[in-house]
Amino acid sequence: MEKDLQKSSNASVAKGLLQSEQLYNYILETSVFPREPGPLKELREVTANHPGAGMATAPDAGQLMSMLMKIINAKKTIEVGVFTGYSLLLTALSLPHDGKIVAIDVDREAYEMGLPIIKKAGVQHKIDFIESQALPVLDHLLEHGNEGAFDFAFVDADKVNYKNYHERLMKLVKVGGIIVYDNTLWQGTVAMTEDQLSGQDSFWKDSTDALVELNKLLAADNRVEISQAPLGDGITICWRVR
Ligand SMILES: C[S@@+](CC[C@H](N)C(=O)[O-])C[C@H]1O[C@@H](n2cnc3c(N)ncnc32)[C@H](O)[C@@H]1O
Numbered sequence: 315m316e317k318d319l320q321k322s323s324n325a326s327v328a329k330g331l332l333q334s335e336q337l338y339n340y341i342l343e344t345s346v347f348p349r350e351p352g353p354l355k356e357l358r359e360v361t362a363n364h365p366g367a368g369m370a371t372a373p374d375a376g377q378l379m380s381m382l383m384k385i386i387n388a389k390k391t392i393e394v395g396v397f398t399g400y401s402l403l404l405t406a407l408s409l410p411h412d413g414k415i416v417a418i419d420v421d422r423e424a425y426e427m428g429l430p431i432i433k434k435a436g437v438q439h440k441i442d443f444i445e446s447q448a449l450p451v452l453d454h455l456l457e458h459g460n461e462g463a464f465d466f467a468f469v470d471a472d473k474v475n476y477k478n479y480h481e482r483l484m485k486l487v488k489v490g491g492i493i494v495y496d497n498t499l500w501q502g503t504v505a506m507t508e509d510q511l512s513g514q515d516s517f518w519k520d521s522t523d524a525l526v527e528l529n530k531l532l533a534a535d536n537r538v539e540i541s542q543a544p545l546g547d548g549i550t551i552c553w554r555v556r
């Protein structure tokens with residue numbers, strides 16, 4: 315199954331799980347874009363020229379994450395999956411001046427597409443970009459005294475590893491902190507029958523299976539309170555309570 319990566323006229327990319335694109339655009343135009351900081355809008359517009367533009371975090375999901383970071387006074391965060399930096403810049407703009415973000419991605423080139431806008435916004439000093447597979451970086455952080463050191467984490471990378479990220483992030487994020495997983499509804503495929511999924515290639519099928527498994531795992535994890543919100547492609551907010 316192919317994800318719809320078509321650009322719309324406002325330089326966003328078709329996302330959303332609502333019954334109509336018209337309603338999703340209504341939400342964006344009414345409640346999200348008017349409040350989107352200028353640098354984020356610019357980064358979204360630049361990203362629209364990238365062939366993978368559909369991977370960027372949805373602005374409506376980003377808006378909620380920004381509010382959550384401000385509510386909990388997040389200062390130290392982890393981001394797994396940066397791409398051109400929409401969620402990274404959103405995070406950098408949501409943290410105080412002395413906030414810090416460990417941002418991990420295997421793709422430095424995509425990060426560099428958004429970097430001039432991050433610099434212009436005056437928030438680059440908050441970002442420690444690490445070009446790497448995420449799992450070894452998370453393990454390194456754990457081995458070097460960072461248990462409970464982070465207030466917030468956002469995961470938006472390879473879906474097949476979300477379970478492994480959760481295991482590590484539950485140690486890195488403090489009690490009272492928040493972990494957000496993107497794509498937990500994966501274009502609705504998590505609720506489809508085997509028949510409906512029969513045309514999927516192995517990448518999409520493996521991702522769907524992994525997200526179905528993650529959703530069950532999170533629902534059963536009593537260390538977190540959760541909310542699965544149908545914003546963007548579905549985000550699950552996990553509040554670590556023990
Ligand atoms: C969906 S995009 C991230 C979108 C980003 N949050 C944004 O707002 O634009 C996924 C990113 O995860 C990265 N990625 C995939 N597998 C990874 C891994 N194992 N470790 C680190 N990064 C990975 C990809 O290179 C890609 O840039």
Ligand SMILES: O=c1cc(-c2ccc(O)cc2)oc2c(O)c(O)ccc12
Binds near residue numbers: 368496
């Ligand atoms: O179409 C995608 C693909 C990904 C993706 C692919 C491969 C990886 O190793 C990581 C991520 O992620 C997406 C995504 O997060 C999204 O919101 C929309 C589309 C895609």
